[in-house]
Amino acid sequence: VLDIEDMSNVQNKASLRKGLKNWIAIIEDHYGVKPIIYSGEAFYRDILKPDSYFEEYPRVWIANYNRVNAPRISWDFWQYSDRFPVDGIKTLVDGNVFQGSQHDFEALLIP
Structure with missing residues (x-):
């Protein structure tokens, strides 16, 4: 999972997106699968999604704790809380939901 939530102070958006695409290519080449991108909804929508590569990215895990029915962008995983009791x-933990079946989830796992 690639966790990207903040802009760097030393590079612009285009440079950040280029570096992320490079990292994803290295990981995909090594493991044979695209990694999941984890990000806040606003960051993904405003910083990554303007690039067509991320607009159609197949595995997205979105954090949005704002009492919404679901994120307003396409997602596979949704982290809806960081204060979920189990x-x-x-201690309280992150609350997440997967949008798919058990079979869909298992297909994401590397054998």
């Missing part, structure tokens, strides 16, 4: 865990 029995047996003393």
Whole structure:
């Protein structure tokens, strides 16, 4: 998973997107699958999605904790909370949902 949530102070948006595409190509070449991109909804929409490569990216995990029914952009995973209670865990954890079937999820796993 590529976690990208902030702009760098030393490069512009085009340079950032170019570096991300390079990293994704290296990971895809090594593992044989495209990595999942994790990002906040606004960052993905405003910084990455203007590039057609990211507009159609196949595996996206979006964080949006703003009490919405779902993110307003295309997503595979949605992190809807960072304060989700789980029995047996003393601290609050991230709450996530996958948009797909069990079979779809298992297809993402590397054998």
